[in-house]
Amino acid sequence: MHRRRRTALVLSAAIVAAAPLLTACGNDAHPGAAAVVGGHRITVAQLQSRVDEVRRAQRAAVADETQYQQAVAGTGTLTRDTLHQMVLDRVLDRAARDAGVTVTAREVQAMRAGLEQQAGGPEGLRRAWLQQYGVPPQRLDDNLRLQVEAQKLAAKLHTDPSQPAFWKALSTASGELHIDLNPRYGAWDVQKGNAEAKTPWLRETSAGAQRAA
Template identity: 80%
Template sequence: MHRRRRTALVLSAALLAAAPLLTACGSDAHPGAAAVVGGQRITFGQLQSRVSEVREAQRAAVPDEAQYQQAVASTGTLTRDTLHQMVLDRVLDRAARNAGLTVSRSEVQQLRTGLEQQAGGAKALEDTWLQRYGVPPQRLDDNLRLQVKAQKLATHLHTDAGQPAFWKALSEASADLHVDLNPRYGTWDVEKSTLVNAKTPWLRDVSASQNQQST
């Protein structure tokens, strides 16, 4: 069990560090797109829609204007962070598929149930994920699915996240997908990423819940 705890905690930190390193240049080969991943465009409209989901959820959660403005101020890089999350989601998904890994609905539900028990209910969990990580309620299951994938990938590779084998899998997935960001958002570099710019809700909270359930 101690190894499971270490794996989960390291995986959390490592994936937080997987937010892309912003550099001074980028590619302009795909005008009109915020990013192109695996030949598929993430349009500015799609990106803005995801950002709007977060802002609407924040507004609903904190109707007081002053509190809402504080929430907005605390997520001032939301657009950039959201795009980075959308790209990283696809990279992790490709890495999991390359390894032949899948995640069932029951696995996601099991994880969510444990987190809800820890948080004090479904609403409490949704509020926590929104406030801490900028994940709106309608995206929570998608996010938890990716967390399960990350855990299964590390287990499949017999390693911890942050170790060479794990990063190699993500690097290969990035290469497969030919990730290309619009210059305004920087460039994507999984291997050299060292700057944590996005709040990525991977396994920091999940690990505590799972360890409690396994004891």
Template identity: 75%
Template sequence: MHRRRRTALLLTAAIAVAAPLLTACGNDAHPGAAAVVGDQRITVAQLENRVEEVREAQRTAVPDDAQYQQALARTGGLTRDTLHSMVLDRVLHRAARDAGVTVTRRDVQRMRGGLEEQAGGTKELETVWLQQYGVPPERLDANLRVQLEAQKLAETLGTDTSRPEFWQALSEASEKLDVDLNPRYGAWDVQKSSRVDTKVPWLRETTATQTRQTA
């Protein structure tokens, strides 16, 4: 169980790159897409829907306005973090597929059962995953599948998820998929299989113009 916990923490840390949301518009290579991963598009609408799922779950879990505002403050980079997670899930799935790794529904149910027992129940587990990892209840099983793919991939490679060999496999998958992010959300570092912030000229120009207008 501890090993599974470390895997979840590792993947969560990999996507928890807090950064302010940039709302300016630029010259997108793929109009309407937040990212393109292989032959799959992650549309801006899909990304916004995923973020809204988390916000709605947070609102339900934290009815007190003051506490809800605190939750919002702790997840200020949710849009970029969510996109990072959506891309990383696809990269991991490709790496797992290339290594012949599969995860069954029974695998997921077994893992969930163990985690629920550890957390003290279904509701308690859902609360933990929402608060700590930003995963709403309806996405919990999908997230556990990702954790299992990572664990099984590491085992197949004869390593663990903290070792360079594991991340090298993800890097190779990133390169094969030719991940392309909309510049407003940063860029994808193939070597690290990670979203990174980038300096966008049109954003600096827009900011400078706004500064002059308000001076």
């Protein structure tokens, strides 16, 4: 595995392992909201729109209804997982902002170019990110920005995502945001929720770290 690929993916296992540091403020979400993060609502409609993006992309990527139903069956907790992803992404954004970390379009495109080369081209990357992580094509650059952001945050803290310093930053950001999750989507419990979310910066670190060892 290329060094850049290992570095990008080393973020996931550490985030899963240290995730209990990220806590919520309660379960009484504002009316009409799937979650409230930093005083800003993630509405049920916004959440459903994100889920629909994935379902449309899954449908377009397969040849028949049977394959589509298999894809749906394999992502049966998509709504809950999508919400937990959306919340954790905002936690990362806050931690990065607190640390003075910014990400440029050039950095995102550099990561995308490297991943496309490994995946056999742009279409291969889009297909892999949809199948493995439930990331539709129109969200790919957003997802890669988060990977760059997590890398740069760890570097700014002179640590890596497996170390307490990285998790202290995310824990602090989580507390500052006063996360309030609608109980219908579960509790803000990273071990039971976010650890199951299918997103590269959250999921592939364990495998990447094992291969790099």
